[in-house]
Amino acid sequence: MPLLGDVLPAPVMWSELFDDPDEVTTFPEEDAAVSRAVPKRQREYRTVRHCARLALGSLGVAPAPILSGPKREPLWPEGVVGAMTHCAGYRGAAVARWAEVRSVGIDAEPHQALPDGVQASVATDGETAQLARLAVSHPTVHWDRLLFCAKEATYKAWFPLTRTWLGFEDADIRMDPDTRTFTSTLLVPGPLVDGERLGSFTGRWTVDAGLVLTAIVVLPAA
Numbered sequence: 168m169p170l171l172g173d174v175l176p177a178p179v180m181w182s183e184l185f186d187d188p189d190e191v192t193t194f195p196e197e198d199a200a201v202s203r204a205v206p207k208r209q210r211e212y213r214t215v216r217h218c219a220r221l222a223l224g225s226l227g228v229a230p231a232p233i234l235s236g237p238k239r240e241p242l243w244p245e246g247v248v249g250a251m252t253h254c255a256g257y258r259g260a261a262v263a264r265w266a267e268v269r270s271v272g273i274d275a276e277p278h279q280a281l282p283d284g285v286q287a288s289v290a291t292d293g294e295t296a297q298l299a300r301l302a303v304s305h306p307t308v309h310w311d312r313l314l315f316c317a318k319e320a321t322y323k324a325w326f327p328l329t330r331t332w333l334g335f336e337d338a339d340i341r342m343d344p345d346t347r348t349f350t351s352t353l354l355v356p357g358p359l360v361d362g363e364r365l366g367s368f369t370g371r372w373t374v375d376a377g378l379v380l381t382a383i384v385v386l387p388a389a
């Protein structure tokens with residue numbers, strides 16, 4: 168079952184892989200950008216960009232290098248928004264035309280409990296209470312990891328709209344176990360989208376194949 172296809176709406180094109188194929192398209196500029204990285208990082212960097220180019224192809228965008236900006240943000244072709252994620256056993260990319268979508272954030276994580284101490288450093292008091300309730304009502308999901316994953320998707324959706332930092336304490340996430348959606352309420356002034364200030368993002372999540380995946384898609388103001 169495709170993970171990204173489960174959480175992304177139609178205007179967003181996506182591609183995902185669960186390993187690193189031998190044959191992936193790369194560009195010399197990309198190879199240079201990771202030339203000093205460890206082999207694992209080189210593989211995930213190349214594979215996720217291969218995925219991104221497949222998704223961009225579905226938008227009719229010709230293959231081109233996807234380099235990174237000063238805050239590590241992907242530099243998409245003109246008129247395109249998107250996001251990439253990689254973790255053990257997963258690489259995924261999602262892209263859309265700016266005419267149809269204002270921002271995208273995706274994040275994948277292994278479906279495992281967070282390492283000791285991480286939850287305390289990323290969760291607000293309200294989120295901590297929510298995690299305790301969900302652990303009792305829906306014990307098969309690692310809600311702490313899902314919270315972390317939703318926060319990272321929040322940052323990836325936020326950054327292209329603001330070009331500023333957003334800390335883990337700056338958004339309060341509420342997860343709905345029945346609809347597999349979440350709301351990320353911004354605790355700082357939100358970005359202006361088409362002249363309207365966003366107070367929150369809404370997202371979808373899925374758990375499958377030993378992974379948890381979250382996606383936020385910001386549509387144009389109605």
Ligand SMILES: CC(C)(COP(=O)(O)OP(=O)(O)OC[C@H]1O[C@@H](n2cnc3c(N)ncnc32)[C@H](O)[C@@H]1OP(=O)(O)O)[C@@H](O)C(=O)NCCC(=O)NCCS
Nearest residue numbers: 238239240251252253318319321322323326333334335338
């Ligand atoms: C940037 C960050 C979200 C990446 O998440 P991660 O789980 O470590 O790694 P992932 O594999 O899922 O994502 C990495 C990709 O994110 C993208 N990314 C990195 N910085 C980014 C930014 N500023 N804006 C948008 N996307 C960014 C890149 O495409 C990167 O892949 P690449 O280096 O191969 O190009 C994370 O490292 C981070 O800095 N988090 C702190 C900020 C945060 O999450 N705040 C919470 C707000 S509620």
